Amino acid sequence: MEGFRKHWYKWLSVAILVYVIAAGMLVPLRPGLMKTDAFNIQAGESHELTVQSYNTFYSKAENHRAWLRLHEEFTLLASEVEVVDDRHIKATFDIPEKMPTSERVAMASLIVDTDYDGSMVLPAAVSIIGQEGLEADPGPWLVEPIRDLSHRWTWSFPWRNILEETIRNTYYHVPMWFGMMLIFLLSAFYAVKLLRTGDQRFDSRVYSLNLTGTILGLLGIFTGAIWARYTWGSYWSGDIKQDMAAITLLIFMAYFLLREAMSPGVKRGRVTAVYTLFAFLASIPLLYIIPRMQPSLHPGSGGNPGFGGDDLDNTMKTVFYPAIIGWTLFSYWISNVVYRLSELKRRSLEKNYS
Amino acid sequence: MTLAGFGAMVRHEFLLEFRHRFASAALLVYVIAVAFIIYLSFASPEPAVWNALFWMVILFSGLQSGTMAFLREFGDAHLFYYQYVHPLSLFLAKILSVWLKLFMLALLAWFVMGVVLGNPIVDVGMFFLAVLLGSLGFAVVFTFLSAVALNANNSGLLLAVLGFPVLLPVLLSVMRLSLVSMAVRDVDATESFLMLVAVVMLLIGLGLILFPYLWKN
Numbered sequence: 001m002e003g004f005r006k007h008w009y010k011w012l013s014v015a016i017l018v019y020v021i022a023a024g025m026l027v028p029l030r031p032g033l034m035k036t037d038a039f040n041i042q043a044g045e046s047h048e049l050t051v052q053s054y055n056t057f058y059s060k061a062e063n064h065r066a067w068l069r070l071h072e073e074f075t076l077l078a079s080e081v082e083v084v085d086d087r088h089i090k091a092t093f094d095i096p097e098k099m100p101t102s103e104r105v106a107m108a109s110l111i112v113d114t115d116y117d118g119s120m121v122l123p124a125a126v127s128i129i130g131q132e133g134l135e136a137d138p139g140p141w142l143v144e145p146i147r148d149l150s151h152r153w154t155w156s157f158p159w160r161n162i163l164e165e166t167i168r169n170t171y172y173h174v175p176m177w178f179g180m181m182l183i184f185l186l187s188a189f190y191a192v193k194l195l196r197t198g199d200q201r202f203d204s205r206v207y208s209l210n211l212t213g214t215i216l217g218l219l220g221i222f223t224g225a226i227w228a229r230y231t232w233g234s235y236w237s238g239d240i241k242q243d244m245a246a247i248t249l250l251i252f253m254a255y256f257l258l259r260e261a262m263s264p265g266v267k268r269g270r271v272t273a274v275y276t277l278f279a280f281l282a283s284i285p286l287l288y289i290i291p292r293m294q295p296s297l298h299p300g301s302g303g304n305p306g307f308g309g310d311d312l313d314n315t316m317k318t319v320f321y322p323a324i325i326g327w328t329l330f331s332y333w334i335s336n337v338v339y340r341l342s343e344l345k346r347r348s349l350e351k352n353y354s
Numbered sequence: 355m356t357l358a359g360f361g362a363m364v365r366h367e368f369l370l371e372f373r374h375r376f377a378s379a380a381l382l383v384y385v386i387a388v389a390f391i392i393y394l395s396f397a398s399p400e401p402a403v404w405n406a407l408f409w410m411v412i413l414f415s416g417l418q419s420g421t422m423a424f425l426r427e428f429g430d431a432h433l434f435y436y437q438y439v440h441p442l443s444l445f446l447a448k449i450l451s452v453w454l455k456l457f458m459l460a461l462l463a464w465f466v467m468g469v470v471l472g473n474p475i476v477d478v479g480m481f482f483l484a485v486l487l488g489s490l491g492f493a494v495v496f497t498f499l500s501a502v503a504l505n506a507n508n509s510g511l512l513l514a515v516l517g518f519p520v521l522l523p524v525l526l527s528v529m530r531l532s533l534v535s536m537a538v539r540d541v542d543a544t545e546s547f548l549m550l551v552a553v554v555m556l557l558i559g560l561g562l563i564l565f566p567y568l569w570k571n
Contacts, residue, residue, distance in 0.1 A: 195567045247519050247522050248519075250518075250519040251519040251520060254515045254516045254519060257512065257515055257516075258502065258503075258506060258512060258516060261506035261507050261509075261512055262505055262506045262507075267505060268505075270567060270568070271502055271505045271506075271568060273567075274502065274564045274567050274568045275499075275502050275516065277560070277564060278498065278499075278502075278520070278560055278561075278564055279519075279520055281556070281560050282495075282520045282523065282556070282557060282560065283520075284556075285523040285527075285552075285553050285556070286522060286523055289523075289549070289552075290523065290526060290527075
């Protein structure tokens with residue numbers, strides 16, 4: 001019991017991380033539409049679209065419906081939906097001759113609804129090409145509005161095109177980066193304490209926190225690069241936040257070089273603490289101001305690097321918020337181990353020289 | 355910190371500068387030589403390239419001047435300063451001398467590059483302001499980190515390692531402002547200017563708060 005009280009946060013961090021890894025990896029994705037077999041379809045023709053989807057169970061559903069939707073308000077119900085297998089359906093659309101608006105080409109999204117999987121959307125699924133010289137007639141496009149959509153609640157993460165299964169990286173890449181920021185904040189706090197009191201134990205604190213923070217940052221960059229490979233196309237995409245993150249890590253790596261270049265003692269503690277504070281505060285524009293001024297591939301860019309809204313639904317929050325706490329507590333634990341090691345080294349040095 | 359102490363340190367800095375005038379002359383020659391190398395390798399660079407090269411020249415001159423700010427003090431000279439002047443007098447005097455030197459080097463680089471490569475600057479006043487503020491930012495970072503690196507072995511290399519990443523916010527915002535002055539990028543000039551001022555002020559504030567701790571050895 002005594003040990004549990006003393007080590008509660010270690011147990012907590014391990015429990016949370018086990019939960020985060022299990023839930024983050026095992027909870028399935030919601031059903032979603034992947035692609036159709038056609039890009040362009042002609043107005044005035046009947047067209048059979050083969051739709052490929054993900055995690056769906058079409059054969060378990062009784063009622064299948066599909067719509068094409070233009071500009072939010074114009075919809076067209078499929079005249080026939082045929083189930084090929086659990087992951088494929090064929091939807092036949094009889095496209096009216098006249099387009100609903102005066103434009104000749106319009107992108108339509110595809111909406112599929114079944115009573116087992118619920119409703120799914122594929123944005124910009126096909127483009128409909130109208131015939132030349134015909135007037136617009138919204139009439140046929142307003143006959144069957146989208147209604148009575150089915151919902152079935154399951155514990156699952158949202159389906160996003162392009163992201164697909166990599167959405168799970170939200171529980172590793174993002175919280176590691178949050179954890180790194182909290183760890184560096186704590187290290188700046190101990191650097192201030194060292195400068196105010198001159199207590200050399202705080203030097204070991206700053207060192208251990210900087211070390212774990214840098215390792216978390218490296219993990220964050222690696223997981224981010226792998227994620228970027230699958231969603232943006234290459235490991236390093238010239239994204240402003242990627243660049244700034246790499247520079248922040250360079251700043252903290254310079255801390256270790258500085259520390260190694262000096263001989264242990266009071267002076268080293270003070271100088272490296274001063275550098276830690278200077279670097280930490282100077283990296284604030286790098287992390288919080290400059291990325292806001294430039295376009296970025298990261299979500300929520302173009303002014304507000306906020307994270308949330310559509311990118312993080314309630315199910316994801318049940319894993320994401322614990323993940324932040326878990327990674328931070330776990331890193332704090334690791335930094336404590338490093339701290340004790342570094343304290344032992346310092347004390348044995350002190351003993352030998354006094 | 356007293357004004358008299360600060361004045362004395364500034365005088366001392368300029369005397370030191372005069373005593374080491376060959377080091378400064380070497381920097382002048384360095385700037386001219388680099389400008390010439392750029393001219394021979396890029397016949398007529400685009401304004402954006404001109405801008406990047408210009409700030410690279412200033413970056414390395416700044417590194418060199420920063421190295422000299424503290425490292426040229428012989429032996430235990432800092433023990434003497436420690437007893438006689440307030441650390442902030444010393445710090446501000448060093449910054450002032452590095453800033454002036456860097457600013458003049460930047461003007462020289464602008465002149466030489468303008469003569470041999472052509473001058474892409476449209477808004478001269480704004481570019482002048484960018485050079486003035488940029489060299490102040492460089493001077494603060496390199497002077498401060500030179501005092502940090504003074505304590506370690508192989509401090510010349512260490513200064514570059516410590517300095518370049520920390521300098522990046524200044525470098526990015528100053529390059530942004532000077533691109534605006536070349537009418538290459540169509541962004542808000544006031545915003546870029548305020549960003550640069552904010553970054554430089556932040557660095558000066560940090561330097562003023564932290565330097566006394568660094569010096570209290």
